[in-house]
Structure formats: structure tokens, C-alpha cells
Amino acid sequence: MTTTTSVMRAEIAEQPAALRATLDTLLPLTSEIAALGRQTRQVLFIARGSSDNAAVYGGYLLQAHSGRLATLASPSIATTYGAKVDLDGVLAVAISQSGRTEEIVETMAWAADCGARTVAVTNGEGSPLAEAADVALVTRAGTELAVPATKTYTTQLAALAVLALGLGADLDPAELTRVPDAVDQVLAQPEDDVEAIVERLVGVQGAVVSGRGMAFSTALEAALKLKEACYLHAMGLSYADLLHGPIAVVDSTTPALLTAANSGPTLSGTVALAERVTAAGAPAFGIGGGAALAGACDLAVPVPDLPEWLAPIGLIVPAQLITERLARRLGYNPDAPRGLGKVTQTS
Incomplete structure (x- = not known):
């Protein structure tokens, strides 16, 4: 199915407003977060799908800037094995766009029963997850109709940035308030680079997508x-893991999509990876990374300067645009991918 417009594209465009509303709502809650922080030492993220990817960002952010150990939970420990784990001193952060995914709600309840304090990050005001948590960080993305998460994902990242500030990260809140304008800039720039990458992806069966640290x-x-x-066999890997073997799959028919903040400690490694990929005769496409990454790639989409701790909120937007346009170019409806629903229930 080929469409000229999509709900997904409209929702991508709504992200600056959703981010502004979310930050206006959540930044005043840092004192409540700080109170939980004083009762806990480490953080356990509970999530699946896109929310799990947001949790990866949260883990890097907290460990790099708040001095707290942060780990990803295995929900099956609670829901399948029913194991009891000592979570005294743990802050369990459950992330779910709807707040209604039973596995996530059940795992947060399990964590509380094991002694953890709890935070919910959800777009579902009044949802079971929000109602059960000690503190609910309810994002203001509005109703999201397309199945692929866009504005609910970026507002989750914003909520996790607020969480980091509340947990004592030595970061500037004023930088966070500038993020919506940066996303506006991404959306306002010409999409020639996006279109060029899409045309290069038409016909490929697989791709490697790589970044490191926050990215x-x-x-x-x-x-x-x-x-x-797009039904593409795309592997998301840290470039450190990629270099340990899977880089062998990158060739003239399997491109690499590389992403990095415009500055920061992982940029040089991402540039070196791009150089290695292109030297091997494989296509390399960049998102962010400034002039350094663009110069090492065949094609690149620039993003405005954001400090590394906030860069992922801007970096994902070109990837969303590429996905939406590629899906339509391939004749698929990006709003309703086959076999997927808006809320996924697992046990």
C-alpha cells in the first residue's frame, strides 16, 4: 500500500509540542524524584520494545552523570519464574507508553513487593502503571495512533532526562528546555539527505545500525x-560489539547506518567505524556526528548541536523520517505494520 501521507509522519511533526508539554509538566517533579533518590542507591529499568530502548538511554545517562548503577530488568524473573529478589535500596523505573502492558505492570508490582521504590514513565494518565507507582512521570505526547512509536518515545527520553536531574545528575536543566527547539530545527531542514538515504536503502534486505554510549x-x-x-533485517549494535565479529555482514549490499552526537567521547570511534566500513566497499550513512561523521560517510543527515546527554532526543528524528519514507517507498503502510498492535501483551 502506497500513501502520500501517513499518521506516523504527522505524529513525527508533533514532537516539539509534545516535548514542550512534557517538560512543562515533569520538571516541577524533580523534588519528588529526589526524595525517592535519597531512599535508594541503584536503578532497575523495567520495559519492553521501544520503551526498552529508552531504558538503555536512561541507564547510560544515570551511570555517566548521577553515579548510580542502572540495569535492565528481566521481567520473566517476576512473571514466569516468580523469583524473590532482594530489591531493598533499588528504584524500579517501569516504562510503558500505554501503562497497560500487563507484564510491565506486574513486574513493577513484583519489584515493590521485593522492597523497591517505584517510578512509572508512561503516556497513559490514570493507567494501572501510573496509579500503582510511588511517582508517575506522565508524558504529554497526546494520543498516538500510528503503531510505530515516535512522539511517545521522544517524550520518554525527556522524562528520563528529568529523572536524571531529580536523581542528582550534575547537568544543566536549561539545556533540556532547549531540546524542543532543536527538534523543530531537525523537522524544518530540507529532507534531501533523508530522501537520498531512502533511495539507497530501497532493494537492500538488511542493514547494520550502530552507535555507542548515549547514542x-x-x-x-x-x-x-x-x-x-519496513520489514528490513536491521541489527542494532554498539560499535564495540559490531567490531567483535558482526561487522563481517557489512558489505556492498548491507549498509551501515551510524549515529552519534555532534561531540563527545564516542564520536571519534563512530567516525573510525565509518571509515572502516567505506574502505571495505560498503555504504555508510550517518545521522548526526557533525562534519566529522559526514565526511566519513557516503551520505549523512545533520542534526542541531545538543550536548551528548540530550543528543538521542534529536538523533532519532531523522531515523523516524527515514523509516516512514522508506516504508511508503516500498509500498507499505507505516501506520499499521503487519502483525503488530499498539499495546503488546506478553506473559
């Missing part, structure tokens, strides 16, 4: 979007 979450989410809406 690793972007690589995971971009790969998920390409799989969901």
Missing part, C-alpha cells in the same frame, strides 16, 4: 523502526 539507544530504536515498518 546506542538511538541505534537500537532506529533498527527496531526499520524492522517494524
